[in-house]
Amino acid sequence: xxxxxxxxxxxxxxxxxxLALPVIGKTLWRLQNPTVLEMRARLPESGGWSPxxxxxxxxxxLTLRLTSEDVVHGFAIGKLDQPEIExxxxxxxxxxxxxxxxxxxxxxxxxWCGPNHWRMRGxxxxxxxxxxxxxxxxxxxxxxxxxxxAPHQAEVIPDRVVEPxxxxxxxxxxxxxxxxxATYLSNSPASLWMRLRAExxxxxxxxxxxxxxxxxxxxxxxxxxxIVAAQExxxxxxxxxxxxxxxxxxxxxRDLPPPAPDNHTPAHNERTRPPDWSEPRQLLGASPALxxxxxxxxxxxxxxxxxxxxxxxxxxDALVAYLYRFAWNALSKETPAHP
Amino acid sequence: MKxxxxxxxxxxxxxWRAALIFILAAAIxxxxxxxxxxxxxxxxxxxxxxxxxxxxxxxxNLSPGERVTIELVATDVKHGLSLDGYELDLEAEPGQPARAxxxxxxxxxxxxxxxxxxxxxxPFMLGKIQVGPNLPLIRGSLLGAIxxxxxxxxxxxxxxxxxNGNH
Amino acid sequence: xxxxxLTRSSRxxxxxxxxxxxxxxxxxxxxxxxFTILSGLWGSRVGSHNFAIIFVWIAWxxxxxxxxxxxxxxxWCSICPIPLPGEWLQNKGILxxxxxxxxxxxxxxxFWRNTWLPVFxxxxxxxxxxxxxxxxxxxxxxxxxxxxxxxxxxxxxxRRAFCRYVCPIGGFTGLYARLAPPIVQVMQxxxxxxxxxxxxxxxxxxxxxxxxxxxxxNCGLCMECLRACPHENISLNLRPWGAELPSAxxxxxxxxxxxxxxxxxxxxxxxxxxxxxxxxxSAAYTVGSPAWGIFAASFLLITLGIMPAFYTLVVWIxxxxxxxxxxxxxxxxxxxxxxxxxxxxxxxxxxxxxxxxKSSYLLPVLSDPLGWGxxxxxxxxxxxxxxxxxxxxxxxxxxxxxxxxxxxxTARKLSRSKRESMPLLAxxxxxxxxxxxxxxx
Numbered sequence: 001x002x003x004x005x006x007x008x009x010x011x012x013x014x015x016x017x018x019l020a021l022p023v024i025g026k027t028l029w030r031l032q033n034p035t036v037l038e039m040r041a042r043l044p045e046s047g048g049w050s051p052x053x054x055x056x057x058x059x060x061x062l063t064l065r066l067t068s069e070d071v072v073h074g075f076a077i078g079k080l081d082q083p084e085i086e087x088x089x090x091x092x093x094x095x096x097x098x099x100x101x102x103x104x105x106x107x108x109x110x111x112w113c114g115p116n117h118w119r120m121r122g123x124x125x126x127x128x129x130x131x132x133x134x135x136x137x138x139x140x141x142x143x144x145x146x147x148x149x150a151p152h153q154a155e156v157i158p159d160r161v162v163e164p165x166x167x168x169x170x171x172x173x174x175x176x177x178x179x180x181x182a183t184y185l186s187n188s189p190a191s192l193w194m195r196l197r198a199e200x201x202x203x204x205x206x207x208x209x210x211x212x213x214x215x216x217x218x219x220x221x222x223x224x225x226x227i228v229a230a231q232e233x234x235x236x237x238x239x240x241x242x243x244x245x246x247x248x249x250x251x252x253x254r255d256l257p258p259p260a261p262d263n264h265t266p267a268h269n270e271r272t273r274p275p276d277w278s279e280p281r282q283l284l285g286a287s288p289a290l291x292x293x294x295x296x297x298x299x300x301x302x303x304x305x306x307x308x309x310x311x312x313x314x315x316x317d318a319l320v321a322y323l324y325r326f327a328w329n330a331l332s333k334e335t336p337a338h339p
Numbered sequence: 340m341k342x343x344x345x346x347x348x349x350x351x352x353x354x355w356r357a358a359l360i361f362i363l364a365a366a367i368x369x370x371x372x373x374x375x376x377x378x379x380x381x382x383x384x385x386x387x388x389x390x391x392x393x394x395x396x397x398x399x400n401l402s403p404g405e406r407v408t409i410e411l412v413a414t415d416v417k418h419g420l421s422l423d424g425y426e427l428d429l430e431a432e433p434g435q436p437a438r439a440x441x442x443x444x445x446x447x448x449x450x451x452x453x454x455x456x457x458x459x460x461x462p463f464m465l466g467k468i469q470v471g472p473n474l475p476l477i478r479g480s481l482l483g484a485i486x487x488x489x490x491x492x493x494x495x496x497x498x499x500x501x502x503n504g505n506h
Numbered sequence: 507x508x509x510x511x512l513t514r515s516s517r518x519x520x521x522x523x524x525x526x527x528x529x530x531x532x533x534x535x536x537x538x539x540x541f542t543i544l545s546g547l548w549g550s551r552v553g554s555h556n557f558a559i560i561f562v563w564i565a566w567x568x569x570x571x572x573x574x575x576x577x578x579x580x581x582w583c584s585i586c587p588i589p590l591p592g593e594w595l596q597n598k599g600i601l602x603x604x605x606x607x608x609x610x611x612x613x614x615x616x617f618w619r620n621t622w623l624p625v626f627x628x629x630x631x632x633x634x635x636x637x638x639x640x641x642x643x644x645x646x647x648x649x650x651x652x653x654x655x656x657x658x659x660x661x662x663x664x665r666r667a668f669c670r671y672v673c674p675i676g677g678f679t680g681l682y683a684r685l686a687p688p689i690v691q692v693m694q695x696x697x698x699x700x701x702x703x704x705x706x707x708x709x710x711x712x713x714x715x716x717x718x719x720x721x722x723x724n725c726g727l728c729m730e731c732l733r734a735c736p737h738e739n740i741s742l743n744l745r746p747w748g749a750e751l752p753s754a755x756x757x758x759x760x761x762x763x764x765x766x767x768x769x770x771x772x773x774x775x776x777x778x779x780x781x782x783x784x785x786x787x788s789a790a791y792t793v794g795s796p797a798w799g800i801f802a803a804s805f806l807l808i809t810l811g812i813m814p815a816f817y818t819l820v821v822w823i824x825x826x827x828x829x830x831x832x833x834x835x836x837x838x839x840x841x842x843x844x845x846x847x848x849x850x851x852x853x854x855x856x857x858x859x860x861x862x863x864k865s866s867y868l869l870p871v872l873s874d875p876l877g878w879g880x881x882x883x884x885x886x887x888x889x890x891x892x893x894x895x896x897x898x899x900x901x902x903x904x905x906x907x908x909x910x911x912x913x914x915x916t917a918r919k920l921s922r923s924k925r926e927s928m929p930l931l932a933x934x935x936x937x938x939x940x941x942x943x944x945x946x947x
Contacts, residue, residue, distance in 0.1 A: 112415075114416060238434070240434030252434075
């Protein structure tokens with residue numbers, strides 16, 4: 001009889017151990033890490049971020065324990081300079097944040113996880129005392145009352161390759177307003193060209209010279225570092241839909257029909273691919289304010305994400321400057337694979 | 340000396356002979372190395388698309404010595420491509436393809452697999468690269484044929500002393 | 507190679523006679539089994555980081571197919587935790603055997619006293635295999651289902667009815683146990699002749715009668731008979747591998763069908779899990795989609811239709827070459843033994859191919875069984891992508907060739923003439939070649 005009771009005791013002990021292991025493990029961990037918040041990433045179709053809203057006091061340490069339950073995701077907070085964190089399925093990675101300025105922060109996924117990847121966003125509400133956040137300037141397109149959804153085909157386009165270096169030789173001929181920031185932002189290359197064409201002092205220059213000048217002006221409003229940074233931003237965020245060469249043939253857009261360039265507000269079942277930027281009329285008719293506006297606000301039903309909460313104004317300006325290269329480079333006889 | 344003679348006599352009894360011939364055949368067929376190809380025979384560029392859970396193309400046939408550039412294009416999530424037997428491991432995300440080059444020196448059949456966790460069927464996301472003839476299958480077929488012939492032609496020798504009568 | 511009597515060694519005999527070694531092993535497997543279910547239900551949804559997936563489909567499955575069955579026959583059944591609570595409830599005690607206190611239980615219905623239910627169970631698991639093998643929750647539900655079913659059946663029916671007539675694992679384990687060395691035998695049949703109570707039969711949970719035991723197919727190696735025999739007349743012996751071929755102690759049609767199902771599912775599983783055709787994998791995985799419908803229909807058609815038809819044709823031709831004919835039904839069963847070594851070797855080759863590239867997951871998952879980010883053994887680290895080694899390929903080739911060799915030898919022993927064995931040869935050669943093409947090429 002004693003043997004029977006011993007046997008039963010062994011069985012019960014083993015079962016209790018086995019049941020206790022997960023319970024004790026989880027409880028112990030919670031006790032040791034009371035302030036750690038577990039953040040689970042799932043495909044947007046399966047729920048996205050969980051939790052999707054966090055509220056924290058300003059200056060308070062926020063430790064996030066990130067994990068993914070299906071594919072590779074990434075974590076980053078919009079408009080902050082912190083590096084992104086890759087989240088591998090089944091793996092855990094911790095990051096600690098201190099947000100001292102109150103306000104609303106948007107965190108987002110940084111690894112393409114399907115066509116709804118850009119919707120995978122969440123909000124961190126930082127409440128309490130702290131420096132008042134500097135308000136962001138109103139996007140220029142609002143101030144200029146530009147209709148972002150109106151077609152913007154260029155009225156004129158160059159008929160040969162533009163060469164900004166040649167344009168730089170003629171820079172002394174340019175009227176002073178040409179190099180002002182406001183002029184750059186509110187004019188498309190085509191509209192600036194038409195203004196210069198109408199200048200009496202430039203009547204002796206031919207059309208091609210004017211295009212070289214416009215291209216040179218465009219170059220002055222950006223820098224080599226900006227272009228490199230924008231190239232990376234574009235590859236990570238835009239290329240999947242817009243294509244590595246800007247043709248609107250990204251892998252995510254394969255199932256959609258080619259674009260109708262005049263319809264910027266399609267119905268849900270009329271979604272098309274993005275426009276082909278290697279077609280010069282597309283971009284050369286758009287002003288930087290318009291492009292910045294589109295990136296900020298997103299498309300109305302086109303599927304273009306709204307990047308306003310994610311990119312800083314500087315990042316958007318860099319991207320805009322980078323985008324024009326798709327058009328400029330399309331005119332050259334040997335179009336490079338990457339502008 | 341007597342021990343060895345006795346052992347040899349036992350080994351060449353029919354019931355052990357079959358096993359011996361089989362093992363010998365296996366050693367020769369499976370163990371013979373095939374020379375690596377040292378001369379370069381050409382260049383190829385192959386674009387491999389990866390989606391959950393397949394590669395396109397799924398099978399790639401190469402000639403030994405070919406210099407191959409593979410471009411991995413992911414179409415839905417981040418994927419990887421790791422080729423068995425070669426130091427090739429690429430990772431690509433939608434919008435950011437990756438490229439690598441290798442020389443197909445060793446003939447044979449190799450699987451390439453996804454090396455970035457991309458979902459539940461990720462461990463089974465496979466493709467196949469065949470360099471030259473289908474060597475493993477040829478070896479297997481040869482050995483299989485010999486095995487069948489051995490079984491077919493060895494003398495039927497029933498050992499009367501063993502209780503169950505076989506082997 | 508003659509039969510070796512293992513229990514001649516008194517150390518081995520006392521190990522088997524005492525209930526404790528087996529009990530300790532079974533208690534441990536029960537604890538592991540419960541932990542597996544918990545891990546599957548509660549742990550990470552990522553299969554590669556969950557104890558349930560790695561330890562069931564890689565560790566335990568490999569151990570079963572590569573060691574337990576080929577070397578030990580039904581040795582897993584002797585330490586299996588699934589029927590444990592049922593047995594304990596039946597015997598009203600853990601260290602008790604079947605006896606006076608055991609509730610009688612109903613006899614298992616005659617219609618199902620065969621391997622048909624295990625066949626259906628195995629086909630069902632194969633149907634949903636792509637989901638079960640990759641989802642920890644699905645694995646947990648399957649195990650829990652078997653566990654509950656075994657317990658409930660133990661309360662209604664006598665003995666280990668679940669194990670013998672329902673369990674899909676038991677089905678093929680018993681089938682291939684005919685090839686494995688262990689067999690329980692009586693030492694002196696004359697003693698049994700004069701022993702009227704037949705205690706060995708009373709205590710046997712499998713309903714076997716040791717004095718008449720000719721095959722290991724339905725003996726779970728539980729050793730209750732060895733413990734109960736008042737004359738200590740029962741021994742555990744090791745006979746040469748494949749000793750039951752070709753007679754294989756009378757295979758029934760249900761056994762033949764199971765053997766054919768095993769052959770088909772080995773090939774289909776190789777296509778789905780180890781093949782390079784992504785369309786089949788997605789079809790097998792997306793349960794409920796039209797693609798899955800096509801997969802499910804094809805799976806059933808091949809398993810229940812094409813393969814049995816092929817075998818039937820082969821048997822029909824072989825039978826015609828034979829001078830004296832049996833009834834057709836008998837000939838289907840008569841030639842069946844060729845399917846056993848062919849099937850076992852194919853499954854071993856598949857298991858080897860399947861598990862060898864994933865073995866590097868074992869230690870990390872022990873370090874973090876639930877996938878919660880623990881690091882119990884300091885071994886939780888990112889697992890490198892596995893590769894097929896040429897050693898593994900060679901081993902698979904040897905297994906498949908060896909299986910074909912053994913099957914052909916069996917075919918020859920069953921045939922009166924070489925002509926008669928030719929169709930059987932064609933069957934064996936074509937199946938073995940298809941498995942080679944799928945696994946190696």
